[in-house]
Amino acid sequence: MKIRMKVKHLVLTVAAMVVLVFLLSVVVLPQIELYVAEKKLANGEAEGKAQLMEAIDSTILPSQRWEKIQEYMIDGDITNRFDLYVGPSMWHGGTRVEGTRFTWKEKLPYLQDYVENGPINGYLATVAQEIASYYLRENNPEKAEEVLLNTADRFAPSQHLGFWNELMIKRIKLAMSYSDFDKAKEYIEEMNNSTTSDDYYVRAEVTTLKAEIIVREGRLEEGYEELMDAMEEYESHWAQEREEWAEEDIDLPINDKIENTIVYEQMESLKRRLERELSNGSQSIVNVSGQVIREDGRPIENAGVFLREENLVNRSIGDDEPYQVLTDENGMFEIEGVVPGSYQVFIGLMFEDIDGYTWPVDRDDWIVIDGSEDIKYSVTLQPLIEIKRPINNQNITDHDVHFAWEEVEGADYYNLNLGLQYESGGGVSVGFKEYISGNETKVPVEEIYNKRVGILMGDEEDYKYAHSVLGFMNPHNQISWSVEAYTKDGKLITRSNGYRLQEKTIGNLPFFNLKGRELTEADQLLLDGKVEQALEMYIEKYEENPDDIHSLQMIPRLIGIKGDGTFDSRQKLALPYTKELAERTGSPDYIYDVADYYYSRNSWDSYNRWYERYMDSVNRPDLSSYNQGNRASALLKQGKVEDSIPLFKEAMKKDNxxxxxxNWLAAELYIGSSFENVLKIAEEYPDRSYIGYREQRTDWVQIISHMEKERQEVPEYQQQLRKVLEMYFQGVDRDIDEWLSSTEEETMKDFVMALKRVDN
Structure with a gap:
């Protein structure tokens, strides 16, 4: 059989095949390659990165090219300049998979192409600023400025004024970062000449930078005056704008408060710093310098170093940090023009910098700058402790758990921590044993079961967390553990938990499972979310068999659901069961709970008995700073004021x-110490307990200073103060509330109200 085909049909067929091949090679195959690369990146496969760059460089659509640069080299990459931010009071970051993030060497050509040829949008301004920061790190400020100016030229001010202003402000900050204040002032003048009063937000940003420059030049009072003028102008324009909106029936944005704007927050922060120092008569600024290295002396280059004042340390680190620098090739850094105050150092690291290491910094590690001299402060990363047993999800059915780890040179004792990874997701960690003298310890399983990790109150919303209350007694929960090494004076040397990302640093996995018990029927009810039924069954089982320690342990963890939702009612309901547990187990945790119950009710005879039992039960050479301060407060409230003072003094030295x-200040004032001496104590020991515990900072220095002035104007001030302090010591809340509502001594009132927050 012969097939005949006309020439024109043959030509059309060949043409169709050519088109098909073209489509396959130019459209379809690049899309497949792109899909495969993205899939690998999503799975954390490092080779996906190279394949993605090949796909971006291939013949994918131009719009796709910019989209993929945005997605993989800008979003979540530029906006988080470091994988991890580490500081005394907070760690954050740490979500990327090792090997999938683009290095600056890899992404710089793409980002440069983006600023030169990419779409004109917010990404363009962001990329330009980050490239400028990169060139600054490379000691090339001229190139940094060139990128900003060239990118600004792409933004027509009439259409993209916001982005244009953003780049020009970045130019000022760059000049400030390498301390070329003359150039920064020149740029500020240019911006002031190019903006109008309608641009009041931008003008506030620029004037705040000008005030910071003046301060960093050592002229604090002049900088303060500049700042106050800027704040007054900003507040005026803010109010005027809202009046105009009201006349035009324009709805206000949600949470439209002036203090919620970033620039006003920055102005307030600088204002507080300056007022504090000017009130002390200070006109000095200092430099803070140091080095970021590993324990073996190897420097960490291009680490971020952030000097953060007290009111910032609980917030995520942003680009607007007032004091930030990068380390050089030797790990050295210097932050210039720092106003006196209390600060914490945070560092920004890439995963490869901290892989297998940790920064053993205390939560209350502070740099206190008084303006008298420059400060030296260095960061040394220490190798993580290698753990030996139990490891790698070992199932334990014995009556004891044997913990062991490598010995750390210079360690006088170790603390052991336990963690839970819940079957349903999430987890928690708790301190478990302290002052372990060697590098191993054997612990009865029952002691682990005794460790409480949570309780339920009266809020049914909390029932969804009911599974967590079972804690270490749930055989389906995975348990983790870690160890910390300390010197005899309580200085942390290193720890076992940290980032381990490569095969050589991963080592043994710190997980094990307690498989020595089965879930009871009540346990299963609890895990099923039937909390009330579970509690009733635990109570029933315990009443049937008083030796059922497990049911007895679970009752005080759940009994709060029968209360009114307050901790006080939960304590009352739990007390008889907690007492029984303290008697049966001898656990310091239960004994302390009973002592704390009597402390909160000023039942001092009972408190003292249980406190003595607690001291006999703990394995430590001295009191922790918290327990020492708490004990001193107990003596104070028992009327043993002078006995409390030495304990307060010791507690302050231990607890930064x-x-x-x-409470110490109250004790000193009660025994008649001069306001001058009390003020010195407040200055030497500023209250930082609000960080991580309370939202409100108590400025005892300010309160005591104002009380001294108030005292001079009010007859019999000391007698009135002593009387109200007696009410506070005795816990007579009703009398205190009556006094607070009737007194005319406003600063004394502030002092007493602040005292009421001390134990909360």
Whole structure:
């Protein structure tokens, strides 16, 4: 059989095949390659990165090219300049998979192409600023400025004024970062000449930068005046704008408060710093310098170093940090023009910088700058402790758990921590044993079961967390553990938990499972979310068999659901069961709970008995700073004021948060110490306990200073103060509330109200 085909049909067929091949090679195959690369990146496969760059460089659509640069080299990459931010009071970051993030060497050509030829949008301004920061790190400020100016030229001010202003402000900040204040002032003048009063937000940003420059030049009072003028102008324009909106029936944005704007927050922060120092008569600024290295002396280059004042340390680190620099090739850094105050150092690291290491910094590690001299402060990363047993999800059915780890040179004792990874997701970690003298310890399983990790109150919303209350007694929960090494004076040397990302640093996995018990029927009810039924069954089982320690342990964890939702009612309901647990187990945790119950009710005879039992039960050479401050407060409230003072003094030296300093000040004032001496104590031990515990900072220095002035104007001030302090010591809340509502001594009132927050 012969097939005949006309020439024109043959030509059409060949043409169709050519088109098909073209479509396959130019459209379809690049899309397949792009899909495969993205899939690998999503799975954390490092080779996906190279394949993605090949796909971007291939013949994918131009719009796709910019989209993929945005998605993989800008979003979540530029906006988080470091994988991890580490500081005394907070760690954050740490979500990317090792090997999938683009290095600057890899992405710089794409980002440069983006600023030169990419779409004109917010990404363009962001990329330009980050490239400028990169060139600054490379000691090339001229190139940094060139990128900003060239990108600004792409934005027509009439259409993209916001982005144009953003780039020009970045130019000022760059000049400030390498301390070329003359150039920064020149740029500020240019911006002031190019903006109008309608641009009041931008003008506030620029004037705040000008005030910072003046301060960093050492002229604090002049900088303060510049700042106050800027704040007054900003507040005026803000109010005027809202009046105009009201006349035009324009709805206000949600949470439209002036203090919620970033620039006003920055102005307030600078204002507080300057007022504090000017009130002390200070006109000095200092430099803070140091080095970021590993324990073996290897420097960490291009690490971020952030000097953060007290009111910032609980917030995520942003681009607007007032004091930030990068380390050089030797890990060295210097932050210039720092106003006196209390600061914490945070560092920004890439995963490869901290892989297998940790920064053993105390939560209350502070740099206190008084303006008298420059400060030296260095960061040394220490190798993580290698753990030996139990490891790698070992199932334990014995009556004891044997923990062991490598010995750390210079360690006088170790603390052991436990963690839970819940079957349903999430987890929690708790301190478990302290002052372990060697590098191993054997612990009865029952002691682990005793460790409480949570309780339920009266809020049914909490029932969804009911599974967590079973804690270490749930055989389906995976348990983790870690260890910390300390010197005899309580200085942390290193720890076992940290980032381990490569095969050589991963080592043994710190997980094990307790498989020595089965879930009871009540346990299963609890895990099923039937909390009330579970509690009733635990109570029933315990009443049937008083030796059922498990049911007895679970009752105080759940009994709060029968209360009114307050901790006080939960304590009352739990007390008889907690007492029984304390008697049966001898656990310091249960004994302390009973002592704390009597402390909160000023039942001092009972408190003292249980406190003595607690001291006999703990394995430590001395009191923790918290317990020492708490004990001093107990003596104070029992009327043993002079006995409390030495304990307060010791507690303050141990605890840099100075949580109980307010009670110490009250004790000193009560025994007749001069306001001058009390003020010195407040200055030496500033209250930082609000960080991580309370939202409100108590400025005892300010309160005591104002009380001294108030005292001079009010007859019999000391007698009135002593009387109200007696009410506070005795816990007579009703009398205190009556006094607070009737007194005319406003600063004394502030002092007493602040005292009421000390124990909360």
């Amino acid at each position: 948060s100075h949580r109980f300093v307010g």
